[in-house]
Amino acid sequence: MSPTAGPVTDLLVRTAPAGTGTGPAVGAGLSVDDLHASLNDPALTSMTLLNEITGRFPEAVSFAAGRPYEGDYAPEALHRYLDRYTRHLHEDRGFTPEQVARALFQYGDTKGVIADLVARQLAVDEGLAVDPTSVVVTTGCQEAMVLLLRALRRDPRDVVFAAAPTYVGFTGAARLVEMPVRQVREGRGGLDPGELAAEVRRARAEGLNPRACYVVPDFANPGGATMSTADRERLLRLAEREGLLLIEDNPYSMFHDGGRRPPTLKALDRSASVVYVGSFSKTAFPGARIGYLVADQPVWEGGLLADQLAKIKSMLTLNTSSVAQAVIGGMLLEHGHSLERASASSAEVYRRNRRAVLDGLARRFPDPAAGVRWNDPTGGLFVVVTVPFEADDSALEVSAGRFGVLWTPMHHFYAGNGGQRQLRLSVSVLTPEEIDVGLDRLKRFVADRSG
Amino acid sequence: MSPTAGPVTDLLVRTAPAGTGTGPAVGAGLSVDDLHASLNDPALTSMTLLNEITGRFPEAVSFAAGRPYEGDYAPEALHRYLDRYTRHLHEDRGFTPEQVARALFQYGDTKGVIADLVARQLAVDEGLAVDPTSVVVTTGCQEAMVLLLRALRRDPRDVVFAAAPTYVGFTGAARLVEMPVRQVREGRGGLDPGELAAEVRRARAEGLNPRACYVVPDFANPGGATMSTADRERLLRLAEREGLLLIEDNPYSMFHDGGRRPPTLKALDRSASVVYVGSFSKTAFPGARIGYLVADQPVWEGGLLADQLAKIKSMLTLNTSSVAQAVIGGMLLEHGHSLERASASSAEVYRRNRRAVLDGLARRFPDPAAGVRWNDPTGGLFVVVTVPFEADDSALEVSAGRFGVLWTPMHHFYAGNGGQRQLRLSVSVLTPEEIDVGLDRLKRFVADRSG
Numbered sequence: 001m002s003p004t005a006g007p008v009t010d011l012l013v014r015t016a017p018a019g020t021g022t023g024p025a026v027g028a029g030l031s032v033d034d035l036h037a038s039l040n041d042p043a044l045t046s047m048t049l050l051n052e053i054t055g056r057f058p059e060a061v062s063f064a065a066g067r068p069y070e071g072d073y074a075p076e077a078l079h080r081y082l083d084r085y086t087r088h089l090h091e092d093r094g095f096t097p098e099q100v101a102r103a104l105f106q107y108g109d110t111k112g113v114i115a116d117l118v119a120r121q122l123a124v125d126e127g128l129a130v131d132p133t134s135v136v137v138t139t140g141c142q143e144a145m146v147l148l149l150r151a152l153r154r155d156p157r158d159v160v161f162a163a164a165p166t167y168v169g170f171t172g173a174a175r176l177v178e179m180p181v182r183q184v185r186e187g188r189g190g191l192d193p194g195e196l197a198a199e200v201r202r203a204r205a206e207g208l209n210p211r212a213c214y215v216v217p218d219f220a221n222p223g224g225a226t227m228s229t230a231d232r233e234r235l236l237r238l239a240e241r242e243g244l245l246l247i248e249d250n251p252y253s254m255f256h257d258g259g260r261r262p263p264t265l266k267a268l269d270r271s272a273s274v275v276y277v278g279s280f281s282k283t284a285f286p287g288a289r290i291g292y293l294v295a296d297q298p299v300w301e302g303g304l305l306a307d308q309l310a311k312i313k314s315m316l317t318l319n320t321s322s323v324a325q326a327v328i329g330g331m332l333l334e335h336g337h338s339l340e341r342a343s344a345s346s347a348e349v350y351r352r353n354r355r356a357v358l359d360g361l362a363r364r365f366p367d368p369a370a371g372v373r374w375n376d377p378t379g380g381l382f383v384v385v386t387v388p389f390e391a392d393d394s395a396l397e398v399s400a401g402r403f404g405v406l407w408t409p410m411h412h413f414y415a416g417n418g419g420q421r422q423l424r425l426s427v428s429v430l431t432p433e434e435i436d437v438g439l440d441r442l443k444r445f446v447a448d449r450s451g
Numbered sequence: 452m453s454p455t456a457g458p459v460t461d462l463l464v465r466t467a468p469a470g471t472g473t474g475p476a477v478g479a480g481l482s483v484d485d486l487h488a489s490l491n492d493p494a495l496t497s498m499t500l501l502n503e504i505t506g507r508f509p510e511a512v513s514f515a516a517g518r519p520y521e522g523d524y525a526p527e528a529l530h531r532y533l534d535r536y537t538r539h540l541h542e543d544r545g546f547t548p549e550q551v552a553r554a555l556f557q558y559g560d561t562k563g564v565i566a567d568l569v570a571r572q573l574a575v576d577e578g579l580a581v582d583p584t585s586v587v588v589t590t591g592c593q594e595a596m597v598l599l600l601r602a603l604r605r606d607p608r609d610v611v612f613a614a615a616p617t618y619v620g621f622t623g624a625a626r627l628v629e630m631p632v633r634q635v636r637e638g639r640g641g642l643d644p645g646e647l648a649a650e651v652r653r654a655r656a657e658g659l660n661p662r663a664c665y666v667v668p669d670f671a672n673p674g675g676a677t678m679s680t681a682d683r684e685r686l687l688r689l690a691e692r693e694g695l696l697l698i699e700d701n702p703y704s705m706f707h708d709g710g711r712r713p714p715t716l717k718a719l720d721r722s723a724s725v726v727y728v729g730s731f732s733k734t735a736f737p738g739a740r741i742g743y744l745v746a747d748q749p750v751w752e753g754g755l756l757a758d759q760l761a762k763i764k765s766m767l768t769l770n771t772s773s774v775a776q777a778v779i780g781g782m783l784l785e786h787g788h789s790l791e792r793a794s795a796s797s798a799e800v801y802r803r804n805r806r807a808v809l810d811g812l813a814r815r816f817p818d819p820a821a822g823v824r825w826n827d828p829t830g831g832l833f834v835v836v837t838v839p840f841e842a843d844d845s846a847l848e849v850s851a852g853r854f855g856v857l858w859t860p861m862h863h864f865y866a867g868n869g870g871q872r873q874l875r876l877s878v879s880v881l882t883p884e885e886i887d888v889g890l891d892r893l894k895r896f897v898a899d900r901s902g
Contacts, residue, residue, distance in 0.1 A: 031751035032759065035602045038766065039759055048762075073556035075537055078774060079530055086526055105524035105736040139590050139740075139768040146767055150627060151486045172766030176601060285556040287773035289590075300482035308483065308490055311499075315489065315623035316597055317590040317768065321775040322738035323529060 038175040046412055047168060049393060057400040061438035063425040064406040066221070066381060068282045069346045070429065081330030082323075088333050108322045110310040112137025114329040118278070118292050120337040126253070126264050128276075134296035134306045136313060137320045141249065141279040141291030145173040145214075147309045147316065148247060148275060148293065152211040153179040159203055160247075161213040163191040165223050165413030167249070170214050183415050184213070188375070190225035191215050193234040200242050212245040212275075217265055219252040219380025222413050222424045226378060229262040236265065239273040245297070251279045254343050255350045256379035272297045275305065280328050282346070282381075283339040288324045350381060353427035353435060357383050360439040365446075372446060381428045384410060389449045391423040398445070405441040489626040497863055498619060500844060508851040512889030514876040515857040517672070517832060519733045520797045521880065532781030533774075539784050555777055559770045561761040563588025565780040569729070569743050571788040577704070577715050579727075585747035585757045587764060588771045592700065592730040592742030596624040596665075598760045598767065599698060599726060599744065603662040604630040610654055611698075612664040614642035616674050616864030618700070621665050634866050635664070639826075641676035642666050644685040651693050663696035663726075668716055670703040670831025673864050673875045677829060680713040687716065690724040696748070702730045705794050706801045707830035723748045726756065731779050733797070733832075734790040739775045801832060804878035804886060808834050811890040816897075823897060832879045835861060840900045842874040849896070856892035 032039055054064050089095040089103055103113060112118075115135035122128040138144040152158060156178075162170055164183030174181045182203060184196045191213075200210045215235070217227040227235070239246045248265040266276040276294040284290070295305035302308050313319070335342040358376065361383075365372040371388030389395065391409050400406050408426070410419030430438065483490055505515050540546040540554055554564060563569075566586035573579040589595040603609060607629075613621055615634030625632045633654060635647045642664075651661045666686070668678040678686070690697045699716040717727040727745040735741070746756035753759050764770070786793040809827065812834070816823040822839030840846065842860050851857050859877070861870030881889065 029751055030748055030753075030756060032753045034605070035750070035753075035759055036605055036763070039602070039753075039762055044762060044766075067558055070553055070557060073552040075533070075552060075555055078533060078555065082526070082529060101524035101526060102521055103738075104526055104529065105738045106521060107518055107732075107737040139772070142767065142769050151490070154485070154487055169766075169769075176763065176766050281558075286558040286769075287554075287556045289768065289770065289772040289775075297481055299486070300480055302481075302483045302486075302490075305481060308486055311490055311495060312487070312627065315495075315620075315627050316593065317740065318593050318620075318737075319740065321590070321740040321772045323778055324740075324772040324774050327774055 037178075038172075041175050043168065043171055043412070043415070044175070046393070050396075050408065050412060053393065053397055053400060054406055057404075057406060060400045060404045060406045061430070061434050061441060062406040063427075063430070063438055063442075064408045065429050066426045068286065068381075068428055069349045071349070072345055073285060077331075078327055081327045081334065084330035084333050085326040088329065104322050104326055106322075108319045108325075110314045110319050111135065111306065112292065112320055112325060113322060114325045114332070115292075117329050117332045117337060121332055121339055122276075122278075122294070124337045125340050126267060128264065128267050128294075130276075130294050131296060134294050134304050136293050136295065136306050136309050137325060138291045138293060138313070139317050139320050140281060140286075140289045141251065141277050141293075142169050142173065143313070143317065144277045144291050144293040145170055145247070145249075146176060147312050148212070148245075148277075148295075149173050149177045149179050150312050150316075151305070151309055152245070153177045155209075157207065157209040158211050159208045160211055161196060161199055161244075163213075163215050163220065163223070164415070165410060165419055166214070166415075167216065167221050168413065170249070171415070181214075181415065183418075185418075186220070186223050186225055188225060189231055190217060190220060190223070190227035191231070191235065193231055193238050196235070197238055197242075200238075200244070210242065210244055212247050213239070214247045214249065215265070216249045216252075218250060218261065219255065219377055219382075221252070221380065222382050222384065222408070222410060224375050224377035224380055224382050224384055227262065229268075232262060232265050232268055236268055236271070236273055240271040244273070246274045247277060248274050249277045251282050252380040254283050254340050255347050255381065257351060259378060266294065280339075283343040284328055284331050288328050290320065290324050290328045350427060352432065353430060354380075354383065356432045356435045357425055357427050357439070360435060361385065364439055364443045370450070381426055383425045383427065384422055385425060386422050387446055387449070388421065390420055392420065395449065399442075403441045403445040403448070405438050405445060407442070488629075489623075492626055494619065494622060494863070494866070495626070497844070501847075501859065501863060504844065504848055504851060505857055508855075508857060511851045511855045511857045512881070512885050512892060513857040514878075514881070514889055514893075515859045516880050517877045519737065519879055520800045522800065523796055524736060528782075529778055532778045532785065535781035535784050536777040539780065555773050557773075559773045559776075561765045561770050562586065562757065563743065563771055563776060564773060565776045565783070566743075568780050568783045568788060572783055572790055573729075573745070575788045576791050577718060579715065579718050579745075581745050582747060585745050585755050586743055587746065587757050587760050588741065588743045588776060589764070590742070590768050590771050591732060591737075591740045592702065592728050592744075593620050593624065594764070594768065595728045595742050595744040596621055596698070596700075597627060598763050599663070599696075599728075599746075600624050600628045600630050601763050601767075602756070602760055603696070604628045606660075608658065608660040609662050610659045611662055612647060612650055612695075614666050614671065614674070615866070616861060616870055617665070617866075618667065618672050619864065621700070622866070632665075632866065636869075637671070637674050637676055639676060640682055641668060641671060641674070641678035642682070642686065644682060644689050647686070648689055648693075651689075651695070661693060661695055663698050664690070665698040665700065666716070667700045667703075669701060669712065670706065670828055670833075672703070672831065673833050673835065673859070673861060675826050675828035675831055675833050675835055678713065680719075683713060683716050683719055687719055687722070687724055691722040695724070697725045698728060699725050700728045702733050703831040705734050705791050706798050706832065708802060710829060717745065731790075734794040735779055735782050739779050741771065741775050741779045801878060803883065804881060805831075805834065807883045807886045808876055808878050808890070811886060812836065815890055815894045821901070832877055834876045834878065835873055836876060837873050838897055838900070839872065841871055843871065846900065849900075850893075854892045854896040854899070856889050856896060858893070
């Protein structure tokens with residue numbers, strides 16, 4: 001597809017200092033070593049390289065892009081949502097015109113101004129009874145994770161667990177607060193509570209202090225697994241016994257195959273063990289940068305955990321953009337507080353594409369003995385394929401340059417070993433025709449590597 | 452004014468655990484001591500108490516509120532700004548309708564999408580030549596400070612300096628990354644470079660690593676001082692010699708008395724010593740939560756400092772809300788990239804109110820021997836009054852409850868001793884009539900305390 005594929009070693013040549021012509025730099029000049037260690041983290045470097053490869057092959061079919069379906073994006077909707085939210089403040093909440101203007105333009109409540117609408121959505125879509133005072137609206141769910149980890153990381157003994165493979169946004173947030181992430185291998189059924197129990201014991205034996213475990217129980221990114229209700233119950237009992245918080249991240253639950261979904265961890269939680277983290281990036285749109293967390297844990301002499309996290313937020317971003325909250329609020333109001341309804345057409349696209357990828361793989365790799373296997377997620381945006389060779393960055397480079405197809409090496413989602421022979425296919429932004437072309441190319445690439 | 456003034460000790464009764472009815476808490480229950488030390492910081496606690504006092508006296512005349520003038524806020528402007536920005540993408544930048552939709556709705560560049568418009572504004576209003584690639588658009592300038600401090604705090608020896616009294620947002624950001632803030636006493640002319648040099652020497656002698664100094668050279672909050680051009684030059688020479696970054700925060704420069712302003716530190720900077728931090732909260736509106744930083748320092752093997760800070764941002768909030776950026780972009784376009792023009796009516800209100808407060812103080816406290824003095828800021832939102840008694844939280848409580856007037860005890864802006872007999876009057880949201888009533892009450896309160 002692209003004739004510009006350079007040698008792999010190009011990727012290792014890092015950018016030379018970009019002189020600004022303003023004279024010598026601070027002191028003897030800054031280097032990355034003068035800055036926080038998160039900037040030198042191998043995971044960050046590898047993600048940067050990955051983006052670089054992807055960016056160099058704009059004409060390749062990309063199974064790498066995880067951004068949401070964008071066919072429904074229409075600027076006029078922003079105006080409609082703003083008007084809908086403004087009318088809500090006026091008609092439903094009795095705001096005067098001055099109060100409406102203040103709500104949109106002034107500094108707002110640190111915990112957010114649409115917490116009540118978020119709580120209604122969780123009731124409608126997830127059957128969750130959430131007190132709006134336990135909600136903090138955040139600048140995307142990324143900030144929600146930072147708030148939580150900043151609160152939990154008091155001293156060098158504090159550690160957090162996460163199902164591996166792990167969403168890179170979570171490991172990034174942990175790096176910022178210098179919190180070690182101990183990975184727990186995920187099976188077909190997602191996070192294994194028995195494995196987590198063993199890891200917690202191991203950490204305690206090392207003198208560490210297990211604080212929390214991050215888990216995406218529904219259609220995890222990137223693994224795709226969904227936890228059974230029985231495993232959710234086991235996980236909750238473990239969390240209660242060990243005094244662990246469970247950080248339940250749920251960006252994909254609306255994108256299911258239509259069957260019955262297990263209840264969220266939060267819905268099953270009887271011991272206030274779960275902090276629920278949500279995002280509107282996939283169900284509404286990422287440009288709003290609106291996420292939230294639900295933290296109803298009582299804190300001795302400190303209200304709810306949500307109140308403590310709001311204090312941290314007041315030092316991080318003060319409050320979440322009122323304009324962006326108004327847009328998301330209007331969208332929720334327009335759809336009767338249901339994201340299931342609001343995101344129905346995206347969900348349909350993802351279902352169609354997931355099916356096209358799974359069927360397309362089955363047609364192209366009919367012989368299991370050839371060593372190409374894939375999982376069968378019942379929802380979400382991703383399919384994981386196992387291949388009989390190293391699916392690393394240099395393989396990706398060849399795949400993109402010589403075969404015109406991009407994907408994500410799974411090893412990026414593991415802290416140590418893992419995923420070396422796996423690749424992630426994202427189904428979110430392609431058409432069925434592109435999927436067909438892309439899978440044909442993937443087949444040729446796999447044949448080339450396996451031969 | 453308010454009949455509900457309780458005893459001062461009420462303020463010390465902290466909230467009891469707010470049981471959620473969901474059963475026992477995580478482990479043996481969370482307490483604030485289980486969370487990050489920033490949540491136990493005396494400064495945070497005192498600001499919380501301060502907000503609590505303010506909130507209890509809604510009918511008092513408030514010289515405490517620092518929020519901007521809100522007379523110009525009109526929801527229809529949001530629609531106009533969005534349309535103006537959308538037209539700009541289409542007409543000036545040749546975006547197709549799909550590209551416009553993607554720019555507003557999708558994930559965006561970590562460094563922001565209106566960096567070019569920000570650079571134009573800095574050229575128009577401040578005579579600054581800024582390369583848009585050195586700009587990172589942030590979730591308010593609060594996030595900009597966190598990004599910088601996170602980057603600079605590598606290990607426990609790294610410290611930052613700040614002119615005292617210090618804006619509490621900066622000390623809050625520093626607490627999140629556990630970076631000690633060493634205060635440097637501010638004189639009538641603002642930060643004294645000689646004092647800073649002495650503090651830097653002292654820190655080095657203690658084995659510490661001075662990284663940066665935070666300074667608001669124009670109409671500082673809360674001190675109100677403006678640095679002379681000569682002092683700015685001295686400060687820049689010191690920074691270059693010592694390898695210190697200067698974090699120049701400039702939220703108020705548009706709100707001057709009309710005389711000539713000294714150039715910004717960044718305009719005088721020949722050694723890439725200055726990281727410039729800006730905010731649209733006062734010049735446009737806070738609800739957007741749009742700020743930015745300019746970091747053109749070359750980093751060996753790492754592009755510009757802006758590129759490194761963008762990597763940290765990718766772990767903190769991914770990118771700044773595109774919708775909020777579009778609104779601010781539209782406002783800049785509507786006013787020919789000039790915040791001076793965009794905020795002209797707010798600036799006039801602040802000028803008028805500052806004059807009303809200064810004249811009103813002179814009429815009510817004509818005798819210097821009485822020990823009531825005040826500064827004479829040539830811009831900004833604040834006036835600092837020195838009184839012959841302790842202006843602490845309990846004095847504020849009496850002032851609010853018995854005399855119906857609120858202000859901010861200056862000691863909140865000092866890490867240790869300082870400001871005990873000073874109070875800050877904010878002029879931003881009152882009318883001249885309210886200022887008159889408020890100063891009458893302040894006079895009675897001062898007479899009561901001094902008598």
